[in-house]
Amino acid sequence: MTSQIPSRDTEKGADKGTDVKISVGDVSADVDEALAALGGGESEKVVVTTEDCKRVLRKIDLALMPLMCITVLLQFLDKTSLNYANLLGIQEDTHLHGQQYSWLGSIFYFGYLGASPIHGYFLQHSPLSKYTALNVFLWGGALACHAACTNFAGLVCARFFLGVLEAGITPAFILLTGRFYRRQEQVTRTGIWFSMNGWAQILGGAIAYAVQVQPPGKLRVWQELLLILGCVTMLFGVVLLFCLPSSPATTRLLDVHERRVALERIRENKTGVNNPHFKIGQALEAFKDPRLYLFTFGVLSANISNGGVTNFGTKIIGAFGFDQKQNALVGMSTGASEIVAIMLGIAVASLTNSRVIPGVFAFLVAICGGAMMIGIDAENKAARMAGYALVFFFPVASPFYYSWLSSSVGGTTKKIIFNVALQMGYCMGNIIGPQTYRASDAPVYTPAKATLIAMFIVSSLCLIAISLVHLLWNRKRDAAGETGEDEPADVEFLDWTDFEMRSFRYPY
Numbered sequence: 001m002t003s004q005i006p007s008r009d010t011e012k013g014a015d016k017g018t019d020v021k022i023s024v025g026d027v028s029a030d031v032d033e034a035l036a037a038l039g040g041g042e043s044e045k046v047v048v049t050t051e052d053c054k055r056v057l058r059k060i061d062l063a064l065m066p067l068m069c070i071t072v073l074l075q076f077l078d079k080t081s082l083n084y085a086n087l088l089g090i091q092e093d094t095h096l097h098g099q100q101y102s103w104l105g106s107i108f109y110f111g112y113l114g115a116s117p118i119h120g121y122f123l124q125h126s127p128l129s130k131y132t133a134l135n136v137f138l139w140g141g142a143l144a145c146h147a148a149c150t151n152f153a154g155l156v157c158a159r160f161f162l163g164v165l166e167a168g169i170t171p172a173f174i175l176l177t178g179r180f181y182r183r184q185e186q187v188t189r190t191g192i193w194f195s196m197n198g199w200a201q202i203l204g205g206a207i208a209y210a211v212q213v214q215p216p217g218k219l220r221v222w223q224e225l226l227l228i229l230g231c232v233t234m235l236f237g238v239v240l241l242f243c244l245p246s247s248p249a250t251t252r253l254l255d256v257h258e259r260r261v262a263l264e265r266i267r268e269n270k271t272g273v274n275n276p277h278f279k280i281g282q283a284l285e286a287f288k289d290p291r292l293y294l295f296t297f298g299v300l301s302a303n304i305s306n307g308g309v310t311n312f313g314t315k316i317i318g319a320f321g322f323d324q325k326q327n328a329l330v331g332m333s334t335g336a337s338e339i340v341a342i343m344l345g346i347a348v349a350s351l352t353n354s355r356v357i358p359g360v361f362a363f364l365v366a367i368c369g370g371a372m373m374i375g376i377d378a379e380n381k382a383a384r385m386a387g388y389a390l391v392f393f394f395p396v397a398s399p400f401y402y403s404w405l406s407s408s409v410g411g412t413t414k415k416i417i418f419n420v421a422l423q424m425g426y427c428m429g430n431i432i433g434p435q436t437y438r439a440s441d442a443p444v445y446t447p448a449k450a451t452l453i454a455m456f457i458v459s460s461l462c463l464i465a466i467s468l469v470h471l472l473w474n475r476k477r478d479a480a481g482e483t484g485e486d487e488p489a490d491v492e493f494l495d496w497t498d499f500e501m502r503s504f505r506y507p508y
Contacts, residue, residue: 032272035493048264056261063253068193076200084208085222087314105311105434111163113427119168120420129244132172137237139165144230147223171419178406190399191346201335209328267492275412275495286417298462300425305452307433319443320381337389345396355400356467362396363460370453411497470506
């Protein structure tokens with residue numbers, strides 16, 4: 001069945017919301033919802049000018065990027081709030097001992113891991129914007145509940161559900177970026193919204209410092225911090241419900257012509273927008289694709305390091321000889337380091353048209369930072385802190401993994417499988433990471449820092465391997481003269497996979 005594009009008049013009388021409704025029945029099992037929005041290939045082809053593309057891109061950026069950036073900022077700030085609460089005395093007030101604090105860092109990712117396949121299903125079968133807004137609102141509530149916890153059991157429960165609810169955000173934004181932006185635009189936009197993790201570290205340090213210098217209230221300082229962050233997140237969830245678009249095929253933020261322009265812009269990606277039908281063939285193809293395992297293992301190894309530094313950052317800095325207030329302030333430098341690193345990575349990626357070059361370079365810088373933390377004498381706390389700040393070059397690889405996934409995997413079901421696998425790797429790494437920081441190694445944690453360096457090496461090798469696979473596949477297709485001349489019209493929106501679409505070429 002095909003769906004004709006709704007006229008401006010019918011749009012005015014339609015239900016209010018951020019998206020025009022395209023029913024599942026309008027999208028056959030074989031095609032993408034974008035083709036339904038384009039009239040099933042039967043409408044006249046829209047004439048797209050350069051000025052049209054620029055105007056539509058500006059509208060998409062203004063509508064989408066601020067919302068994505070604020071969401072990612074809140075996501076990182078909220079999940080790492082335990083780190084700041086630790087600085088403010090949560091361990092003492094809730095009577096944590098031994099490895100219990102480490103397990104609080106890991107239990108978040110057990111929830112995240114268990115929820116990832118569930119989110120994968122709903123991201124394909126429900127309006128992405130509404131589902132994302134619901135998760136943001138609920139995780140804000142889960143974070144606020146942390147303030148009521150008085151023991152380890154309560155914190156375990158709250159952290160677990162926080163992980164369950166935050167798990168849907170990154171895969172949702174990988175899909176959103178792939179739906180609205182061209183390949184090269186995806187690198188820049190993913191880097192921008194991912195850099196909010198750095199801004200969250202700066203803001204988190206500032207908040208932790210501010211609550212320490214204010215007059216004492218009825219609540220403990222860490223309780224005030226968690227309540228404030230939770231309530232802000234819940235309010236922003238309501239904003240997302242009314243403002244976040246799901247797809248260029250359905251968004252009301254663009255008129256009918258602009259929606260068609262937005263779809264024509266991304267036609268060259270050859271990865272489509274969305275098909276709500278789960279396809280067994282695409283799922284099997286995903287499991288046969290060697291990149292699935294390279295993506296998963298690369299993200300897993302990088303996040304073994306991440307799981308440690310996000311939960312033990314204040315302890316690492318404290319071991320350098322800084323007091324609590326200094327800890328909150330100098331800890332902001334890691335966020336600044338991450339922002340600078342990501343912006344440099346985006347610039348290098350744009351100049352070289354490569355993801356692997358800036359990604360591997362960032363890992364090399366992070367390895368040097370880890371070595372500085374281990375090798376520099378304890379008396380030189382400024383130099384050791386500088387090494388720790390350099391470690392935060394490693395997140396540069398994450399937006400390249402994410403943008404690679406959104407631009408090099410075709411077929412909705414296959415993309416969902418890759419997304420779930422990537423999130424599972426992310427979870428497993430963050431579960432393992434805090435466990436490398438053993439209480440018996442405190443306060444220096446030398447074995448954990450050595451593990452951090454080793455994982456950076458492994459993840460950089462995975463980046464290189466993915467790039468080589470893409471290079472070899474492109475050369476093989478070029479040598480075979482596979483240009484797609486025998487492919488049907490509108491193949492870009494037929495929900496074909498990158499394996500099926502022989503004209504598809506992989507980015508490096």
